[in-house]
Amino acid sequence: MIAKSLRDFRRSLIWWAIGISAFMTMYLGIYPSIRENPDLYGAQALAKFPGALRDLMGGLQDMTSGAGYLQSVVYQLFVPMLFAVCAMLVANRALAQPEEAGTLELVVTLPVARRRLLLERFAAFALGLLAVAVVTLLVTWALAEGVALGVGADRLIAAHIGVYLVGLFFGSLTLAAGAASGRRAPSLALAGVWAVLGYVVVTVGQNVEAVAWLKWISPFHYYAAGRPLYQGLPVGDYLVLAGASAVLVLTAVLAFDRRDVGV
Amino acid sequence: MTAVVRAEGLTKYYGRRRGLEDLTLEIRPGEVFGYLGPNGAGKTTTIRLLLDVIRPTRGHVTVLGAGSREAAVRARIGYLPGELALEGRERARDYLAFLARVRGGVPPARIRALAERLDADLSVPMRKLSKGNKQKVGLIQAFMHEPELLVLDEPTGGLDPLVQQEFLAMVREVRASGRTVLMSSHVLAEVEHVSDRVGIVRAGRLVAVENVAALREKAVRRVELHFDAPVPAEAFAGLPGVRELRVEGAALSCTIDGRPDALVKAAARFTVVHLVSEEPDLEEIFLTYYSEEGRDDDRQEPA
Ligand SMILES: Nc1ncnc2c1ncn2[C@@H]1O[C@H](COP(=O)(O)OP(=O)(O)O)[C@@H](O)[C@H]1O
Ligand SMILES: [Mg+2]
Numbered sequence: 001m002i003a004k005s006l007r008d009f010r011r012s013l014i015w016w017a018i019g020i021s022a023f024m025t026m027y028l029g030i031y032p033s034i035r036e037n038p039d040l041y042g043a044q045a046l047a048k049f050p051g052a053l054r055d056l057m058g059g060l061q062d063m064t065s066g067a068g069y070l071q072s073v074v075y076q077l078f079v080p081m082l083f084a085v086c087a088m089l090v091a092n093r094a095l096a097q098p099e100e101a102g103t104l105e106l107v108v109t110l111p112v113a114r115r116r117l118l119l120e121r122f123a124a125f126a127l128g129l130l131a132v133a134v135v136t137l138l139v140t141w142a143l144a145e146g147v148a149l150g151v152g153a154d155r156l157i158a159a160h161i162g163v164y165l166v167g168l169f170f171g172s173l174t175l176a177a178g179a180a181s182g183r184r185a186p187s188l189a190l191a192g193v194w195a196v197l198g199y200v201v202v203t204v205g206q207n208v209e210a211v212a213w214l215k216w217i218s219p220f221h222y223y224a225a226g227r228p229l230y231q232g233l234p235v236g237d238y239l240v241l242a243g244a245s246a247v248l249v250l251t252a253v254l255a256f257d258r259r260d261v262g263v
Numbered sequence: 264m265t266a267v268v269r270a271e272g273l274t275k276y277y278g279r280r281r282g283l284e285d286l287t288l289e290i291r292p293g294e295v296f297g298y299l300g301p302n303g304a305g306k307t308t309t310i311r312l313l314l315d316v317i318r319p320t321r322g323h324v325t326v327l328g329a330g331s332r333e334a335a336v337r338a339r340i341g342y343l344p345g346e347l348a349l350e351g352r353e354r355a356r357d358y359l360a361f362l363a364r365v366r367g368g369v370p371p372a373r374i375r376a377l378a379e380r381l382d383a384d385l386s387v388p389m390r391k392l393s394k395g396n397k398q399k400v401g402l403i404q405a406f407m408h409e410p411e412l413l414v415l416d417e418p419t420g421g422l423d424p425l426v427q428q429e430f431l432a433m434v435r436e437v438r439a440s441g442r443t444v445l446m447s448s449h450v451l452a453e454v455e456h457v458s459d460r461v462g463i464v465r466a467g468r469l470v471a472v473e474n475v476a477a478l479r480e481k482a483v484r485r486v487e488l489h490f491d492a493p494v495p496a497e498a499f500a501g502l503p504g505v506r507e508l509r510v511e512g513a514a515l516s517c518t519i520d521g522r523p524d525a526l527v528k529a530a531a532r533f534t535v536v537h538l539v540s541e542e543p544d545l546e547e548i549f550l551t552y553y554s555e556e557g558r559d560d561d562r563q564e565p566a
Contacts, residue, residue, distance in 0.1 A: 001365065004361050007353075008351065008353075011352075101348050101350055102344075102346055102347075102348030103348045103349065103350055105311075105316055105344050105346075105348070106342070106344055106347070106348075106362075106404075108314075108315070108316055109314045109315070109316060109337055109340070109342045110337060110362065110365045110366065111334050111335055111336070111337040111338035111365065111366060111367075112334055112365060113334040114334075116334075258318070259318075260316070260317035260318055261316050261317065262311075262316065262317075263277060263317060
């Protein structure tokens with residue numbers, strides 16, 4: 001069952017791995033030229049950017065050090081978002097999409113209990129996303145070495161685990177919404193809105209008191225607050241992310257187990 | 264003998280929309296049960312309830328002695344969905360192999376044999392299959408693990424006549440091996456030649472369950488008799504079950520409701536040179552269940 005789902009996901013997983021790797025290659029590839037031109041990208045130059053934009057990009061304090069550059073252009077916004085979107089789309093393929101297409105009907109009549117079916121599909125999604133994470137981590141590490149970024153492999157791993165967990169969270173959210181509703185677009189919309197708002201409240205919104213407290217339900221808070229690229233694995237925060245995913249998957253199991261399929 | 268399917272008070276509402284109301288039905292081991300009704304009658308609803316795709320609003324159903332929620336029992340069921348969706352780049356062969364594995368294994372030779380019988384090409388990606396070929400793949404996956412119970416929702420849709428014949432032969436073989444079939448259709452003609460019993464649903468309710476043999480007996484059939492000399496019309500007047508009587512010289516034509524016995528005995532007093540009796544049109548009696556008058560007529564009839 002897991003193998004079959006992975007085969008179904010294979011194409012899109014490969015494309016995501018290629019896409020994210022290409023993104024990494026492009027941005028890390030230009031790092032040497034940025035390091036050579038501190039006056040263009042140095043702190044003073046960056047201070048000229050509008051404040052809101054700087055906030056949105058996580059502050060942009062430091063673009064010329066290896067860790068600062070990597071954090072600002074790769075791990076701040078783009079890569080976690082790419083992972084989140086990849087996870088949402090693949091998680092939708094696990095349940096809501098086949099249900100809307102009608103192919104799930106025959107599958108639920110196989111001699112496999114609903115709960116097990118859902119858990120196996122989740123496992124396939126989680127493994128698939130892990131494969132994308134491992135591939136892109138290796139690419140990042142090779143590039144970081146290649147351009148002499150000066151960021152240790154342990155820090156890369158710490159940041160990448162966070163990216164994976166963010167993806168896992170949004171995938172689990174999409175899966176839970178799909179398991180409860182059986183519909184693709186609303187599940188995607190819910191997870192998408194949660195991702196955008198979640199990102200905004202921990203960046204632009206962190207200084208706005210009215211919304212700042214919302215960071216507690218934003219996965220990006222648990223991803224970024226521990227500054228994994230600078231300080232290593234924030235174990236507690238990551239456990240919160242993993243735990244939240246587990247709760248979402250449990251919700252998905254319970255919701256799917258009691259529902260009519262395909263109506 | 265325990266029933267293969269036993270439904271008690273099975274009811275399904277989709278929100279406020281009625282899908283099926285208070286179905287009580289037993290399907291016996293080894294029979295072919297034809298489940299008939301026009302579109303929207305509740306056939307697919309019933310079948311999805313049996314397979315635990317949807318959950319009843321009230322009532323309950325056991326299949327092969329187990330509650331429909333028990334997953335393991337579904338390895339002993341073969342199911343063809345009414346709206347079979349097959350998609351993706353995967354070849355039909357690989358998908359069948361996957362289904363077979365989950366159901367506990369099927370010899371590949373059996374899948375090949377079925378594909379040959381139905382003339383299905385399994386090397387094509389499923390999204391490229393025509394409707395008829397999808398239906399063939401659906402039939403193969405339903406039959407391939409030799410299940411004790413086959414549940415087929417409108418199985419003949421999209422099949423050409425030759426393949427339909429082959430399919431009916433496969434159903435007969437299943438019955439000959441003592442296994443059970445439940446198949447739905449909106450045309451009686453599709454199932455009457457293989458079914459032992461038919462159940463008729465209308466607007467969510469089971470309105471009749473009949474033996475096909477008994478249904479035949481009840482059926483209206485046209486009869487023509489030719490005599491060697493003109494016969495008096497009075498000799499045939501008022502015979503039970505005889506309608507639309509026309510006597511013209513030496514020829515008589517009428518329709519018979521039920522047994523032809525009285526007519527035959529009346530005709531025996533004359534010399535019959537030629538007799539034509541059409542195959543009973545079960546469709547016609549089937550349709551009488553769908554008009555209120557038809558049902559009233561039915562009740563007045565002494566069984
Ligand atoms: N998913 C659904 N949502 C709402 N109503 C439904 C749904 N499926 C079926 N129905 C209704 O239930 C009734 C029975 O439908 P169905 O079982 O599909 O009939 P059949 O298979 O005999 O054509 C119909 O009135 C239909 O409109
Ligand atoms: Mg139907």
